[in-house]
Amino acid sequence: MGRAPCCEKLGLKRGRWTAEEDEILTNYIHAKGEGSWRTLPKNAGLLRCGKSCRLRWINYLREDLKRGNITAEEEQTIVNLHSALGNRWSLIAAHLPGRTDNEIKNYWNTHLSRKLYNFIRAENEAPLPASVITVAADQRKRRGGGRGGVRRPAMKRQKKTTSNIVVEFMSSLNPESTTTSDVVEPSTSKEKERLPGSCLDNTMRMFGACDEGKSVGLCPNKESASSAVVLCPTEKRENESMGPYDWLDGEMMRLSYILDGRVVNPSGNGVVGVNEAVGTEKETASERESSSLSSNAADGELHNCSSSITSVFDDEWLDWNWVNGGVECHHQWELWNEGDNTFSRLWGAEKIEEE
DNA sequence: AAGGTCGTCAACCGCCGTGAC
DNA sequence: CGTCACGGCGGTTGACGACCT
Numbered sequence: 001m002g003r004a005p006c007c008e009k010l011g012l013k014r015g016r017w018t019a020e021e022d023e024i025l026t027n028y029i030h031a032k033g034e035g036s037w038r039t040l041p042k043n044a045g046l047l048r049c050g051k052s053c054r055l056r057w058i059n060y061l062r063e064d065l066k067r068g069n070i071t072a073e074e075e076q077t078i079v080n081l082h083s084a085l086g087n088r089w090s091l092i093a094a095h096l097p098g099r100t101d102n103e104i105k106n107y108w109n110t111h112l113s114r115k116l117y118n119f120i121r122a123e124n125e126a127p128l129p130a131s132v133i134t135v136a137a138d139q140r141k142r143r144g145g146g147r148g149g150v151r152r153p154a155m156k157r158q159k160k161t162t163s164n165i166v167v168e169f170m171s172s173l174n175p176e177s178t179t180t181s182d183v184v185e186p187s188t189s190k191e192k193e194r195l196p197g198s199c200l201d202n203t204m205r206m207f208g209a210c211d212e213g214k215s216v217g218l219c220p221n222k223e224s225a226s227s228a229v230v231l232c233p234t235e236k237r238e239n240e241s242m243g244p245y246d247w248l249d250g251e252m253m254r255l256s257y258i259l260d261g262r263v264v265n266p267s268g269n270g271v272v273g274v275n276e277a278v279g280t281e282k283e284t285a286s287e288r289e290s291s292s293l294s295s296n297a298a299d300g301e302l303h304n305c306s307s308s309i310t311s312v313f314d315d316e317w318l319d320w321n322w323v324n325g326g327v328e329c330h331h332q333w334e335l336w337n338e339g340d341n342t343f344s345r346l347w348g349a350e351k352i353e354e355e
Numbered sequence: 356a357a358g359g360t361c362g363t364c365a366a367c368c369g370c371c372g373t374g375a376c
Numbered sequence: 377c378g379t380c381a382c383g384g385c386g387g388t389t390g391a392c393g394a395c396c397t
Contacts (some may be wrong), residue, residue, distance in 0.1 A: 016391075051382095361394080367389070376379090
């Protein structure tokens with residue numbers, strides 16, 4: 001049971017706005033300014049719900065809206081940001097001046113998700129993350145015929161990014177483009193909570209999965225302590241000036257990548273012991289919680305690992321420490337199940353300052 | 356030519372966070 | 377601290393035009 005309707009619906013007009021209504025609303029806002037949406041319709045003489053007025057103004061009537069088709073550059077930005085932020089359309093829209101969240105959402109649902117689906121189908125190689133297939137297939141399914149389509153069950157909130165696939169998909173859209181960087185300001189406490197960057201402190205840089213020299217993820221902006229989206233081939237990113245945290249890039253390259261739920265150290269030492277526990281899908285959280293590992297690994301490899309599990313949005317998180325170049329480091333992994341598969345991803349790495 | 360199907364996107368709905376009281 | 381109003385957000389619907397058979 002939700003809240004009561006925001007206004008008395010009886011007698012209020014619904015559906016498409018007429019040019020006359022648009023003019024009334026525009027003139028009123030020009031005279032009185034935005035806000036007080038609840039009382040605005042009455043004061044302006046509109047037989048509309050306040051919410052409807054607000055939506056009409058924000059999504060259509062505002063002067064600063066950019067008209068016309070989404071450009072290739074904007075499309076690129078949308079794909080980049082969606083890969084990192086998921087369906088947080090308002091956040092994505094904040095990075096596209098003149099575009100509204102509704103516009104971007106529609107564009108994604110009608111253009112990009114299908115492109116993504118077709119791209120995935122064309123690739124047709126390794127098994128794909130279930131979340132990608134589900135979203136894309138669901139999108140096709142709703143084209144069931146007739147106007148308005150078929151009501152579909154509420155889509156599960158997207159918790160996972162589909163980084164690698166999206167990176168490659170993005171490259172297929174525009175092979176020339178390699179880097180996008182933006183600042184993301186989480187606006188609400190919930191938003192802050194949901195941003196990966198908030199899982200750890202501001203000294204930590206967040207990355208999604210690395211694959212074939214590419215990486216995607218979030219990292220805090222060291223000046224503003226906000227999160228920045230970085231999406232580019234790793235080799236290019238390494239050439240950028242990233243401030244005092246540059247050492248992590250090389251570390252990321254050495255450290256690990258993920259195959260079939262097993263964490264692998266590409267430096268030549270193969271599967272790291274702790275992954276036996278992490279990658280076993282039947283293992284319970286409590287078993288993982290109690291697991292720990294100590295090794296005599298040389299500097300630069302995993303060392304003094306310990307794990308702890310916390311639950312964040314139905315996922316499990318594994319923290320461990322290791323020594324890199326004599327510096328104690330902390331890494332955090334996200335673990336989740338999709339169907340019969342267990343996936344894991346390195347989310348963060350930080351240098352632990354000695355007190 | 357007509358009816359069916361598909362694609363687009365404006366608009367609506369329900370829920371949530373926040374601030375005022 | 378609890379309640380309420382409000383604004384905002386993301387998911388979904390449905391009108392409408394284009395396209396297909």
